[in-house]
Structures are given as structure tokens and as C-alpha cells.
Amino acid sequence: MKVFSILIPGLILIAVLPLAAANWWVETTQEDFADGSYNVTLYAADTGIAGDGAVQMIHFRDIDKDGSLDLLISNNRSRDTLDPGPAYHAYHYDKLTFADSLFSYNGSGNLIVDYDNDGNLDVVLSAFDDSTGAGDLYSHLYYGPSWSKVDSFPTRCGMAVSAADLDKDGYLDLVFSNLVGGYAYIYYQGTAQRDSLACGFNFGNAIADMNKDGDPDIVLAGLQAIIYYGPDFTSNETIAGVDSLTDVTVVDLDGDETLDLVFSAWGDSSYIAYGPDYTTVLGLLTAESRGVSVADLNRDDELDIVFSNLVPPGLVYYGPDYGMIPSEPLMTHAAMGNIIGDFDGDRLLDICFCNWLEDSTFDTYSYIYLGPDFTAYDSLLTHGAHISTTTDAGNPYDRSGDEIYVSSIYDAADTVEWDSVLYTAVVPFGSGFILEVQTGNVPDHDTSWSEWLQVADGDTLPDSLASRYIRYRGIFTTDFLQAPRLEEVAISYPSEGDVAPERIISPLPEDVTRCDTRTLIVQVRNLGNAAETFPVHCLLDSLGINRFDNTLMAEDVAPGDSSILFFGGMYCCPGETLWVITEFAEDVVPENDTLFAHLGPVAIQERTETYELEFEVSPASQGFRIDYSLPANERITLACYDVTGRTVKVLDEGMQKAGRHRLAWDGRDEKGQLVSAGIYFVRLERQTKTLSRKIVVVD
Secondary structure, three states: OEEEEEEEOOEEEEEEEOOOOEEEEEEOOHHHHHOOEEOOOEEEEEOOOOOOEEEEEHHHOOOOOOOOOEEEEEEOOEOOEOOOOHHHEEEEEEOOEEEEEEEOOOEEEEEEEOOOOOOOOEEEEEEOOOOOOOOEEEEEEEOOOOOOOEEEEEEEOEEEEEEEOOOOOOOOEEEEEEOOOOEEEEEEOOOOEEEEEEOOOEEEEEEEOOOOOOOOEEEEEEOOEEEEEOOOOOEEEEEOOOOOEEEEEEEOOOOOOOOEEEEEEOOOEEEEEEOOOOOEEEEEEOOOEEEEEEEOOOOOOOOEEEEEEOOOOEEEEOOOOOOOOOOOOEOOOOEEEEEEEOOOOOOOOEEEEEEOOEOOEOEEEEEEEOOOOOOOEEEEEEEOEOOEOOOOOOOOOOOOOEEEEEOOOEEEEEEEOOOEEEEEEEOOOOOEEEEEEEEEOOOOOOOOOOOOEEEOOOOEOOHHHOEEEEEEEEEEEOOOOOOOEEEEEEEEEEOOOOEEEEEEEEOOHHHOOOOEEEEEEEEEEEOOOOOEEEEEEEEEEEOOEEEEEEEEEEEEEOOOOEEEEEEEEEEEOOOOEEEEEEOOOOOOOHHHOEEEEEOOOOOEEEEOOOOOOOEEEEEEOOEEEEEEEEOOOEEEEEEEEEOOOOEEEEEEEEEEOOEEEEEEEOOEOOOOOEOOOEEEEEEEEOOOOEEEEEEEEOO
């Protein structure tokens, strides 16, 4: 609200002008997004531009945030020997050129994920062995972006690694496959505990909610195929008809809304085990296969399967007829893994085969076959490349193409009618993004909250969603070629701004017994629900003449806090009136925006308030008209006083009925004589409240 002070001979009024106002909840920085919750393949990104954050999908795998997909290839051998050297590193390629390397003992599986939820991608490197054959060593977690912070996890000839929030505590957990020791390991980040899953030798693993009970499950591929069911992983199921497995991915291949399993395997066959009971198994011709990825390579809305074979070549089985002869073979050299992505930036999916051995040397190249027909290829020098990052279809929970980000809960401090929703999302062709909002009146989400409501950019929320709390969620959809990105969300609601002058600290009104220059100090308070910056206007009035007029800004006053302002020297005298006005354009309670103090031995300091009764003094042709109303029958005293506090005239007193009352004062005292020019106060005293109005009588 905008407040103006208006001086009229015989009267001082406070005029109020309503203006539109709104508060905003805005999320746009990495810190804003990082307190939300999201699946393993989403993360709160820091784009490298100050104040510019986003939520984006990890499928893009842009480790260094330069806009290009990166490759991370683990190396398992060094040339013809097992000496320390290139084998002890994983290679990071950007734009198909070498960018960086990270130490790892003869690496095998790796994972790119924002493990610590800081907006920077981290790298997990599974360590196979240290050339001693002991098998007991550490796999490493390198924290981006500097890689200087490293955590280590004991593993035993570590192979594949996966991540998901298995125990639903808000922290990502890691699952390592171990080739020796007979167990796979779960490392729980939230509790720093390790659990073991019995499995025999184990090459690969995947995470998904296989039985659709809401808890992530773990699929292990090795000597056997075993499903361990969450949340405690004590119950398990062995899948018959498949064995000697080297990798697994989970996906709904046949569109029946149940999850299927695709395995690469030793020997001359790999497998598809169809859900929900996995008794139907389809064999696919492969040759000592070592890795499997799934994606829609030819954009026909059918998922395709890529196998890496230790015995060349690599194979692609195009859906939906997976039992047919595969496509033209793709030349490889003892390929141990494959990675799918758009590596050359042409919006077509490519396939990188991680080649392990060529002509008895590990000093070999990995091949990138460029889509859509995979006839052209590029190469990268890698030393004994191993399984690396195979590409799973969909998210690690229900394996759909959707990922969901849920924001933190915003507290408006009171029930409000939410207004507009604005958001900025980058949605390339082939990807998708949906924003939904949900509201409630308890701080923790429960069944009393509203249903999720889908909104478009610029939509106004219906009044039915009025509440104190609100949150939003983004649904991200990718085709592994393009990934959507959420950059900003802003939700508005009406301002509840309320600021008021609280007191005059100096000079105390009763201390002004003579004319002097004094330091004016006032205190104002923010009674609203958001931090505010607002002007504070001080006026010193002497018989209708402004002797002091100054305005200062109260800066960034938090809700409930006060601010003390020093106005400097003010020359003042007894009998003058000091006004303190908070002139805040968005104030929703203008009635408390003014404080006045009569300076002198009989001082009055009062702030206008909102009461049930109305009390107004207005100039009339023969004096003043006084209007007041009472909410109930009660005893009152209505009188006029001079600046010394002496009673000039009792205008009304005694028991009055509820309702509106009007009377006139002709400017005469108790003796019937006209009062002299000067400042007077008309005071209405009730049983519980007292109100005063200042009037100025001029000749």
C-alpha cells in the first residue's frame, strides 16, 4: 500500500492508495535446486555461470559442462605387460579428444553420477586387480570438478558398478560386482555401512523395481542370474535357463509394462528373459559377449540391443524382432564393453566399442561407429579398454524414459492464494518436460495435500490450491539423444507485506522541555512474511508548518525484525508534533503505518492501529464533525485536550449503544469561549482502547 501524508488547515489526514503487490518463490541457482530430491540420472547442475543453475539428466554425461557428451573408458591392461602405466587409469575424452585421466588399478566398470549431490558430476572407477592377483584392493570415487577429493571402497576384482537410493534415505548408494569372493557389495552412503549379496563370481549388475512394489531391487549377472528384492535384499530369486553371464540391463522390450532382462554371456548365446516371471527365455547369437546396452538407435520407437563380443565382431539386434539375424557386424577387437551416445554432436546416436586386445597387444584403439547407419567410425587410443559405462535404458527404478525431480517445500508463512507459475526449460526435439505443482497446509507432505496439477508456463493456479505450503516436480523424458533441462521456476503469491513504525527512541517526547537540536532516532519493524526494504518518512509539524522533513530507507529488514534509523539533528520545541510514517507501497495493513508524538511535558506517543471501531474528525463549516462507531454497548469518554494535556471540552461521556455516532464541536471550551489557534487532540476513551486524533485550529 502507498501512504501519503496530507495537511489541511484544521486537520491532518492519512490517505491510503492500494497498489498491486506480489511475493515470489524463485529457484534458479544450483543451491536452489540441490535441496530437492531426484533419481540417480538427474542432478542439480552448476553451469559455470554465476547464479545459473539447472536440473538436467545425467544421460547427457557432460562431465566438464562444456555442452558436449564425454566418454569415460576404463583401461584394464598396459600394452603387453602388467606394469604400472596407462592400465592404471581411466581415460576421459571430450569431443573425441583426450581430456584427462584418473588413477585406477586395472579398471573395469565405471559410473558417472553426482554422488554427493553438489551439482558436479563424480566418477566411480571399479578396480579389477593390481597385478599381484590378490584381488583385494580399493575401487575409487573421484569427486568433480577437480578430482582432488577421493573416497575408496574395498572390492574384490571389482567389475560393474551401479547407483541408486536403495534405502530411500536421500543418499545414493553403490552396488559393486566382484569377480572373486562370491559376493557383490552394497555401500550405503547414508549409514556408511556395507552389505553383501551372495552370488558366486559376478560380472554385472543393474538396479530396478522388478516386482513393482515401490522398492528398488538388484539384478546380479555372473555364474547365475539372481534378483535380490528390496528393501532389505534378504529375499532372492534365481532365473533358470541362463548362466555364465557377463552383463545385464533391464528394460521393457515387449511393451507389456513388465520389466525384461537382457544378458550378455560367455559361449555362443546371450539371452532375453521376459518378465514378469522370467520363464520365457530367448537366446541371441553372440560370441563370448562381454557387454550389453539398449537404446532406440534408428528412431523407430523400438528398442535395439548392442552386444560387445570378445570374439569379433560387435552386433546390433534391432527391435522388435530380436530373434532375427542381427544387423551387419561392426568390426571390433576383443570388445569388453560398449557405450551409446551422441558423441559427434549431430543429434544421432553413436556406438563406442571398448576394445581390449588386438594382435596380442593391449595397446589398441576403441572404435566409435557413427549413426545412423554405423558405416563410418572414429577411433580413440585406449589401453586394454574394459567394460566401462554400458548404457541402460530408462531410469534405474521403473526403467521408463522418465526421470522425476521433486523440489523442496516452500513455506509462505500463512495461507495464500497462489498466483502465476513461470518456468524456463530447454526441451530439445525428441525429449520432453512437464511441470506439476502440489500444495498443502502441513509442513510435511502427506495425504492431506492436493493431487499433482500439471501447469504450463504462465498458468495461474486455481483458488482451490490455496495453502501455506507448495512444491513442484519436473518430469524429464529423454530418448538418449537429447535431454531436457530445467533452468528456473518462479511461483508468485499476494504480498503479505506489513511494516510499521514502532517507537521514537530519541528524543523521548516528554524530554522536550525547551527548544533545542536533537538527534532523531526511530525504530521500525517488519510485521510481514518476507524481507522488505522500505522508506521511513519523518515530519515535524508546528502549527501546520513542516519544520523537519526527511526520509531514510530501512534496508532488507527480515520478517519479525526491526531496524533503527538515525535521522541526524532535528530542531524541535515543546508543543510540536513529530510524525513517523512507513511509506511501503506493498503494505497490506496501512492502518499501522503512522506513529505520531506530541512533544512536551505532557507527551502523547501513539501509533494508528486497526480496531473494530471507526473514529474520524473532519472539518465542518462551523467547527469539526466527529464520527465514531462501537461494536458493542460500552462506556466511553470523548473529549478535546490542548497540548499541555488540559481538558478543553468534554464532548460526550457515559454509556453508549453499539453502532455509529456523530456529533459536532464548534471550537468552544467548557466556558463557551472559542479556543485560540493551536494544536488540539480529540481523544476517544473506551474500556479497552484509546484513540486520539490531532486537529489544528487556525485563525
